[in-house]
Amino acid sequence: MLSVVHSLPGRTRFHLNSSFSPTMIECFIRSLPHVYSATYTQETGNVLIHHDTAVSFQALKKSLQQLFAKKQKGKIQSFSWEKLVPTVTCTTMFLANWYIQRSPFSTAVKNAGHWAAVITSVFTSLDVIKDGIISLFKSRKANANTLTAASIFASLYIRNPGSALIVTIMSTISEWLTDYTSKKTKEYIHSVLELATTYAWRLNEKAVEEKVALDQVQVGDTVVVFTGEKIPVDGMVSRGYGTVDESSITGEYMPKETGKEQQVYAGSILLNGQLTILVEKVGGDTALSQIVKLLEEAQEKQAPIQNMANTLAEKMVPVSFGLALITFLLTRNVNRAMNMLVIDFVCGIKLSTATALYASIGKAAKQGALVKGSNYIEEMAQVETIILDKTGTITEGTPVVQQVISCDGYEQKEVIRLAAAVEKSSSHPIADAIIKQAEEWKIEIPVRDENAQVDTVIGKGITTLFQGKQIGVGSLHFMKELKVNMDHFVHHLEKDENIIYVAYDRTLLGVISIFDRIRSGMHHALRQLRYQGIHDIIMLTGDKRTVAREMAQRLHLNWYHAETLPEDKVKYIKQYRRNSTVMMVGDGINDAPALAHANIGVTMGRKRTDIASEASDIIITSDHPKVLPELVRLSKKTMNIIKQNFIFTFLINGGAILLGALGIISPIAGAAIHNAATIGVVLNSARILWIGG
Missing domain, CATH: 3.30.1360.10 (RNA polymerase, RBP11-like subunit)
Structure with missing residues (x-):
């Protein structure tokens, strides 16, 4: 209105x-x-x-x-009344006909009730009958609907339209439940699609906002986002401060405080504040578009167990027809033979397996993990070994200054001041750590000499001139090459630290120890993985052996491999794959080959590279490692539920077939038992959506 x-x-x-x-x-x-x-x-x-x-x-x-x-x-509507019209109609007609046939009405009225039930059962099942017949003649193969159609016509042949109505009622309910579960899992995808926007406020040459169509915005432009608006691009905040809801991208329900030099993503909503954003990605390149694409592709990839369920279901159709024929030949009883048609294993196996896997993908998406296919859900449940990259996966990937130790006669601030003077021209992560420390201590960074060059020796260090004298920042070996006097320097540092030496005019000023913080929640995540049955947790890193050993001891890892190149990581993945199912977790370009060779490759964190994401099978969009054990738990739970459904389907329907063959139950009771079992296993699969909350 x-x-x-x-x-x-x-x-x-x-x-x-x-x-x-x-x-x-x-x-x-x-x-x-x-x-x-x-x-x-x-x-x-x-x-x-x-x-x-x-x-x-x-x-x-x-x-x-x-x-x-x-x-x-x-x-997306979670409930559709139209779906229940056949069920309500058939239920009403079943009860009305049952009452008419058992009451002292005239023969004409009873006949009218009978034919009304026949017409209702046929018209409410037209789609099923049509599909069953078309499959028989077009594909020359009977399917589940062929079986249902046969049971309906058999019921009508023996003048028992009640049985046909029961088949329609129960099968419609089970299909509706499956459809309902599928729609619930699709709601996440739909909510992501809803977040797409069509416009942006772009700053023109005069720095004035103008409203333009999103397809006019290009990389390098600057856009402004106001309170309540969707962020239309991926980019870096250049000015402003605000609170952003990134739940559609990362799965994190808590809003994120965002300010200058922080990353934002298309599809996020600015709850309050105002942001000026430098555009880095637009259109199909944004994280939002990639998420939608991956979720759509995931629906098409089937797990081996789903293929097995479909194959088994198809093979059981002729078995049901065969049992019906054998029962009729042995007993000459149409009712007993018809029980073989109204009771089958097809629906329970096929519907519940597809529902469980699809619900699992939807649940994972809500937790901030994009699974590229249901086959990875099955494989993840069998994981025995998890291999983790160190930098950016176990750690935050952002080095910080841990300690500054100055030599006699110098202050800590002087060490940082001169180190920052040479490092401010470098893009190395260690340089960023030193510059941030200088800013934190509010140190004014001096300017190097005019026309002085910055010389970088890869893997060793960096030098420049200040007031006519050389500043050198780098490794111990680099200091020796520069002939720095270090005779009177004594220091005590932790063995896992990366140590940077700072020298001026061939005199050592002091050392700076750099470390990369372990991700918040990583200890707990690893404990949870062990609780999920993962016994081997191994770290791969290009860092020095002493750093790797200390990290492995802190996290109680089973083993580590240090100083590894990308090709070394692939070698180790292949080695571990010989004896177990391996999950590799990484985030960088150097991890991509290893991710591709693992049974399951997982990229984690917002700093993940596009190449790593392409090579992986699962993408965790948040920075929190808690999603890893949650995924393993979800996959194991999903496979357990599928196995439960197989057992329940065979036990209940097998028992009903035996009772029907012996003439203990009627076709109506047989149809009710079969469809009730199907509804039960579909509901069992649907509960995956509510696991954990």
Whole structure:
């Protein structure tokens, strides 16, 4: 419902009833051409819109009606009454016919009730009957619907339309449950798609915001995002501060405080504040677009157990027909033979397996992990060895200064001041750590001599001139090459530290120890992985052996391999794969070959590279390692549920077939037992969606 409350040129207030959230309502309205701002008040249901004065409120109202009609149409409904029409119709007719046949009505009325039940059972099952017959003649192969159609016609042949109605009722309910579960898992994908925007506020040459279509925005442009708006691009914040909801991208429900030089992603919502963003990725290159693409592709990849379930289900169809024929030949009893048709293993196995795997992918997506196919869910449940890259995976990947030790006669600030003077021209992560330390201590970084070059010796260090004398920053070996006097220097450092020496005029000023912090939550994540049955956790790193050994001891890892090159990582992956199922977790370009060779490759964190993401099978979009054990737990739970469904389906339907063959139960009871079992296993699969919350 949409009505105009008040209107002035360029300013109109509407009353709007909508099931969308206030933030989404504002985002939808701002996407319209000529609309500058929209503010929705939930308490009153009113939305205040500022727009181009050339646009009348009648034209604006029409645009809004079309917009929300389109959005509502595209919104996934978790419940569809249309799906239950056949069930309600068949149930009503079954009860009515049952009452008529058992009451002292005339023969004409009973016949009318019988034929009404026959017509209802046929018309409510037309799609099933049509598909079953087409499959038989077109593919020359019977499917589950062929079996259902045969059981319906057999019921009608023996003048028992009640049995046909029961088949329709129960099969419709089980299909609806499967459809419901699939839609619940699709809601995440749909919510991501909803977050796509069509416009951006781009800064022009005069630094004035102008509203432009998103396809006009290019890499290198600067855009502004206001409170309540969706961020339209991936980029770096150049100015401003705000709170951003990144749940659609990372799976983290807590909003993130964002400021200068921090990364933001298309599809996130700016809850408050204002951000100026330097555009790095647009369109199909954004993280949002990649997520949607991966989720769509994941639906097409089937796990081996799903293929097995489908194959087994197909093979059981002729078995059911064969059992029906054998039973009829032995007993000459149509009712007993019909039990073989109304009771089968097809639906329970096929529907529950597909539902479980699809629900598992949806659940993983909600937790911030993109699984590229259901086959990886099955394989992850069998993982015995996890291999972790160190930098950027176990650690944060951002070196920081841990300690500054100065030599006699010098202060700590002097060591950082001169080190920063030479390192400020470097893009090395260690240089960033030193510069940040200088900023933290509020040290004014001196300027090197005019025309002085910065000489970098890869793997050793860096030098420049200051006040006519040489500053050198680097390794102990580099200091020896520079002939730095170190005779009177004594230091005590932890053995796992990366030590950087700082010298001026061939005199050692002091040392700076650099370390890379272990990710918050990594200890707990590793303990949880062991609890999930992962006994071998191994680290690969290009770092020195002493650093790797200390890290492995801190985390209680089974083993580590230090000073490894990308080709070495592949060698170790192949080595461990000979005896166990291996999951490799990394984030960088150098991890890509190893990720591709592992049974399951996982990239983790927001700093992951595109190449690593392409090579991996699972992408964890957040920086929190807790998602790793949650994924392993989810995969094991999913496979356990699938196995439970197999056992329940065979036990219940097998027992019902035996009872039907012996004539202990009627076709109606047989159909009820079979379909109730199918509904049960589908519900068992659907509970994956609610595991853990």
